[in-house]
Amino acid sequence: MINKVIRETMDLLIDEKGFFLEEFHSIEEDLNFYLYTPIKNGFLAVIFSTLGKEDENLLAFMNHARMNSIPAYVVNIVFTGGHPAPLKEKLPNYSEVYVDEEGKFFGHDDVTRSVLSRKAVVNQKMTLRSMAVTFTLMVLNILIYTFTAIKSGGLDIDIFVLIRYGAKVNELIQAGQYYRLFTSAFLHADFMHVLFNMYALFALGRIVEEFMGKWKMLGIYSFSAVTGGLLSYLYTPNVAVGASGAIFGLLGAILVITLFGRKKSMKSMFSRILIVLAINLFSGFTSSNIDNFGHIGGLLGGIAVTLGILLFTSGFREKG
Template identity: 45%
Template sequence: MFITEKYKFYKLTNYLIEQAGFEIRYITKSGEGIVLEKYEKRRNKVIFIQHQSFDWSNHLEKHMNRQIKFLMEQVRQFRGRKTDYHLVFVSDFAPVDNWQRLQETRNINESGTKTSSLYYVTSENIDEELQRLSQSVDDTIDIRFTQVPSIPEQEQQSMYLHQKIESEYRRKDQQFKEVFQYGKVKWTYTLILVNLLVFFLLESEGSSTDSMHLIEWGAKFNPAIASGEWWRIGSSMFLHIGVFHLFMNMLALFFLGEVNERIYGSKRFLGIYFTAGIFGGVASFATNNAVAAGASGAIFGLFGALLFFGLHYKELFFKTMGSSLLIIVAINIAFGFTIPQIDNGAHLGGLLGGFLAAQVLHLPKKQEKLKQFTASILVVGLIIGMGSYGLMNVKSTENPEELAMIVQYYIDQEQYTQAIDVTDRFIENNTDHHYTYFYRAIAYMQKGSTERAETDFQRAIELHYDFPEAHYNLAVLYDRNNHSDARKHAEIAHEQRPQNEQFKSLYEELSQ
């Protein structure tokens, strides 16, 4: 009888939800088809249960194939690569021909990670088919219909269970919409435009790949930060080194920013973005001596905020982005440890900073005051700790290019003592290098310590004779009281680099 089969359909669906732990994923427009899902032991179990009858097995098979195709198209709805599709039809009667041939579990892809199984439940085989279903989806449950109530009770219970299932489905759907449509996207696009504008201005006055030009514009430069220019931690977030760097970061910001701003709302989004950016910048200051720029720390913070979201909305997280997001984060971290140019301090610091900032601000309509307060203290404490560690190590470097920029910066700032201190430390910690003595000699010259400058230029030439810049500067020093030696070194500088007009001019002047 139709009423009895309808009752069994809703009763079975409700049992799978309440007793077997399945979640409602979809209800057909007619309401007579329901998709349930449960993920456990790294395998997805999807049940499509429908109240429908078929006269012939070929009709049943065609309908089966259509439903499997439909379910496979809903891959975003389901977690994991391995999925078992269980198609359950509750019917008044079975097909007149041999439908049992369709019962066998089949692989529906070449790799064997997806399978399909059929269960056709009628009054004649209900115990047998429900037993098969129990064993397939969860061997700890035992689905049975030991007693079927009267027809009026069946109608009442069917109506109640129908409303209950529909209500739960609508609640889940509403929760999804509320979570992912809380905020409107506006600051994401604003930040992208600001970054593009800054890059255009940066390129219009020089090259974005020129370290000194980046420093002038506010890139992260440890000696300048140690001298009190902490604002560079923030300004460096809007500078990028080359078009490719800009493109990759803005592409990531477009996708991650949009979803974060929808989840957290605009104010929380900005708080997370800038906290993560600052946290990543300070982490870079503490762990990386190189000149650095870019929004990577803030962008990794958006990854961290989504991971925090996943802790509180596990089902929605894995249903929408979970596995893919975790893979992307893992790949980016792995790349960071294999490619030397990547600033791991900024990336990992930004990731942690974004996670902690999300804990401080929390998700809309959620509060954990103790955890929020603790996270606030942790953020401040870590920033102070990393900043202090960076200050202690800011003057140590093993990279001659970095050393040149540091000394040049201090000389431009007329901080000659600091420039000499940096080169002293470099000489103490390394074997003799000609460029180290050269840089220190330049600082001594600017400071007026000509004898020390002369000594260092001579040492640089001893270590590396083909050093025209050292010969030229030594000639400048000698010109004051030792004309013959000045002419000698001016001649060497000109011979080593004849195309340099400055070297040529000095040589011709001393030759007259």
């Protein structure tokens, strides 16, 4: 029952409400972790305890919080094992909620009721603000595609329109038009091309933006666009367009974050990202009209620049 409640609570707080997962030295070996999310004056932390050990476990967490300079409001989920919950004096910055032997919660206050409610209120303004760069890049790509579609007189973009407005053309790059290594990432060949790329940008860009920040995400995207264009220039003679190289760079960034970033909640994504990457690379190499070297160049660029950012900013996960 305890494991079921913990699993359901983690699903709610991590998947639906964006909490992160960390470890601490709990007095209870199987409950040595906590969930947390930033709030106005620090963090809201959720720990788990069994009845009779909740005070000691709270003290252990508070010691962890002090050592790591984490100001926290603590919610302690206490498993009663069928015993009655004791009456306690309210402590500042602390709430307890109890779980009976059937897995039902009781003893809520306003804080625990809000934290554990499944009707999470989504602030749309904050959502847009948290993915501002991703949203801006999507709008820019769609506007450029719309412009080229108008110039082409249809949804399939005329190759001469693509060349005129910045496609990767090796001969023109050799002649000194190096900007095409970057501008080609904002052009698309047809409606499905831009549709799939914008879906991928939405799915991956907001993850990178959330964990790396707006400007770093923009730097990763831009650098990957150029490295994708560069490898395409070196190994693909055909005219090439599309945001895929930059998007593969975001995939590379997420791989690095899941392996080396401080936030352990990203670790669960590693296997899924590898599967997505393998499927896309396999699809690219089994199709004749996909710029595989542009994808690989973007992937390598995303990995390299993200490693550099984490190293420069001491963002590697601490051991322990």
